[in-house]
Amino acid sequence: MKINLWLLPFLLLMSSLPFMASGLEQKRVDIAVFGAKPDDGKDDSKALAKAAQYCRDNPGTVLVFSPGAYILKNAQGIETERAAMRGEMGDNPERVIFTPYYPYGRGMDFSGSQSITIEGNGAKINCYGWMEPISIEDCIDFTVEGLTIDYPEKPFSWGKVVKVSPHDFEVQFSKDRIIDDKMILGRMTFWDLQKDKLMPDVLYFPKRELLGDNKVRFHATIRPETVGQIANVLHCFHFRPAILIHRSVNTVVRNVTIHAQAGMGIVGFDSRNILLEKLEVRPAPGYYQSTNTDATHFASCDGLLRFDNCYFEAQGDDATNVHGYYHTVLTAKDNQITTKLEAPTFTHIQVIDLPRVGDRLELVNRETLEVVDTLTVKHAAEDKQTLINTLTLDRRLEIDPTKYFVMNISKLPRLEFVNSVINSHLARGILVKTRDVLIQNNRFNGCSNTAIHVGAESWWNEGTHSENVVIKDNVISGCGFAGTQGGASGIAFIIDAKNTRKTFLHKNICVENNVIVGSGNLCGIYIGNTSGAVLSGNTVSNCEMDVYIKSSNDIKIKKK
Template sequence: MKLNKIACLLLVVASCLSCPNSLNSAERIYDLARMGLKPDSWKNASPILQRVVNRIKAECSPEDSIVLRFAKGKYFFHEAGAATRTYYISNHDQTNPKKVGIELEGFRHFTLEGNGAELIFHGRMLPLALLHSAHCTLRNFSIDFANPHITQIRVTENNAGQGITFMPAPWVKWRVSKDSLFEAYGEGWRTRPTSGIAFEEEKRHIVYNTSDLYMQTKGVTATPAGTLTAPHWKDSRLIPGTVVAMRTWHRPAPGIFLHRNLNTVLENIKVHYAEGMGLLAQLCENITLDAFGVCLKGADDPRYFTTQADATHFSGCKGKIISCNGLYEGMMDDAINVHGTYLKVVNRIDDHTLVGRYMHDQSWGFEWGEPGDSIQFIRSATMDIIGKTNRITGISPTDRQETAGVREFRITFRDPIDPQICEQKGYGIENLTWTPEVEFKGNIIRNNRARGALFSTPQRVIVENNLFDHTSGTAILLCGDCNGWYETGACRNVVIRKNRFVNALTSQFQFTNAIISIYPEIPDLEGQRQYFHGGKEGSILIEENEFDTFDAPILYAKSVDGLTFRHNILKKNNEYKPFHWNRSRFLLEKTNRVKIME
């Protein structure tokens, strides 16, 4: 999967050449080993990194080229002495303040050189944040937590009458609470997991036809041998040897947080665990991931899971997102999700002014748009575009003085707003300016929960030369939803080419109607007057892919104008028994200009 290495490196070089430093600039190298932080020392790295970053800001000018250098080895970060920051992060729990291990803000021409450093975090932390910066590179390090908040256990006995007996993994700190519930804990945190994902012991695939497990540990009892029996947890699918990642639904922080950056490169970084996304980028322009991984620490890693949610997630970005030569495995959600956010119209003040509100509980509190941005309106029930594109002339919070923490915006528009748009019926506002192109090439996605890759952007998307191996749900989803997740928007130009799909759809999750699922959320499809995705002949092209599957559904498409499926190889295997409700190779609902040529 290294076919795109040269392309990625060329892009990195081009990015550097496009923003040369001033003739008066200097290269400044800060070597952490000479500044009080040697590898493998067991020191708390959090306060030292704060001091070093503050020193860099005091000593350097904006034109300087800065390198912050780790030596190879292990570094340990604790909440004590860490930076304390309030961040509102898309698609995460808006719990503040957050403890930040490495906080980088306001830099230009900055490189964090890891040299193979292993950054290990304790407690409940946001490992690394890069904000309001330009032309920055992060490379050659890994992120992990000493004691993950996901609890791994192994089923040792499954008795229909007595329940499930299990053994926690050696690193798990656990106890039985006073009210007889299984409880995991760590430095400053505790969890009582009620759900989980089951993995096959040998192959590490998610157990066939299980999806999200829901477990009841009330009345759990422990034995001197360290096993526990949960008499009310009964599930015949979990044979002895099954490994379960027991979890909650909390997402306090990603592994890496990018906000308001320009031209960012992340190279050869591995995130082994985070209690949210592996990487979350919002309101950024031009991001390149080269050999970025959300992955295990090799074939001998005793863990089966990585992140609590998506591996990578891009919200309200623009320019170009490139992800190449990556490895994404064992995460509790998708490998990549690219989208914007619909605001719901909650008040029409006059013909040029609306109040729009963030609706989802995990996506609010940050900027949504700025004067000059192009927007369009959409009717939530049918996902029809209403009126013509418009432009923002003014935008400000209505529910507080500052943008941080905002839920509602007062927005004025250049042109009169269509008369039907009001708060009485469901309408959304979509920002068309903050939408990126995407290249997703040469990646491996395997053994994860839910789905592989999600795209919701009108700009060009290329998905090429990837391996989707046992993604458990849909491998590729083109979505759009102004009713639940409120994630924009329609795809107008998508190429899915030369990928290999191996046994997707081993479980049922949301939007998983086929291996490739084009599934906008449209409550009133009969009332829809337009098509949501596409818009011209061949808008979505699926060609020269190989589908190796045990079940029937290959392609599902709803509300698409301009879809071509051609020159693909379809193979049938017997690894699992077919079970999906969709028995059609190609299932189409309200489509136009569709060409299917196997």
């Protein structure tokens, strides 16, 4: 039998999934044992917490839900939501609640579990309070399947645009939540009901005027055709994810739906081997917003990260962003350096990104992001107060530390994103800053920015440049209608740094048999900062040119 080499890493992963490697006997336990009953309108929080504790104490458990709705409340999350919504954390709560080691509430905390399966059977968890509903931390062989996560009290408000004037517009908000003068109104977007897609206008912190009966006038300019369409306004940006995967090995998320979250849908950090299969991040019926920010986000992971047959719609940012971090070198003496992550929002779970002994670090020029050396970590220590890492390396360094980053290339996963749909949302579809990548047989519809963005971003301290990337058999339509990377509607390879005129960093690229229907963009495909790419069989329409090439060499184009 012939085996597709691209599937080999996944087959290796499958051999180490729950119960296959551990040899632990499975024990099925019904959630009702802990007192949780669906659809009875009672608070199930204590029962769900007991069930999670049982899983922590009993490796090999299969926790079985009966279909129906369960109520999950978190007192700390409810207070965080109240304070943020009332403006007690300023006009942007993210600056308070999305900071290093900020305390937060957890719903079902599975920390330290081994060989656990959560069998949801279509159950729905209705969450109250801005929390982290499912925490998978320090776990081995953990599977969650068949669950839906939602918030009856959404972290956003919505209404219908009833009037548009040259300098203002009016929104009749739903009765879900009464808008007042203290409530935080962050980013506002608009959804076209007739075309069932996101519209181009985006407003931040719009000035309001209360008109009574939950009608609000906003003093900003939007296009006249927005009358009759839906306005969504967020009450926060980043906070905790619906599902956290941290320091865990062999995690499977299958047939899970996330309707809303005051932050991202799933965040994986410092974890190995993650499979997302039939994950859906989409609005609840009757709504036009899913997660407030990214649908998924993975940083400093390794092994294989695979998306298969997933669906993403109406999230407030990328469907996924996969990357490592550029750490600023503060000092260098002999074979020891100190580093600090100076990213605008730190790490995406707000804990230090500490290398492991044996990890390989690339020494990177800050201005160009070119790699100048590769080093090995012999010892690593963190300081949670200063957020500084002290690293002992395998040899002496004689450098000016003000000129360099370090990138941990041992914490970069292989990425496979296949057979999935990304539909109508803000920002990019897939943002890739890792190596060994397959993006195949996906549909991208109405991403407001470039559908597939491959590129390091020095301003965000996210990287690295990519190598060994295959992008093939994708259909990309109507993307890049509100911004692009390099002018590309469909696919862009680019490096964001101070000086990139002669930085040919992306290597061994294949872009093949993709169909791109643009939004009147400069190009369908942008190739920048690349050395070695083959483009073949791609079809581009509704763009000024098929391919735009800049600061690249050894690019071969074969037409269909």
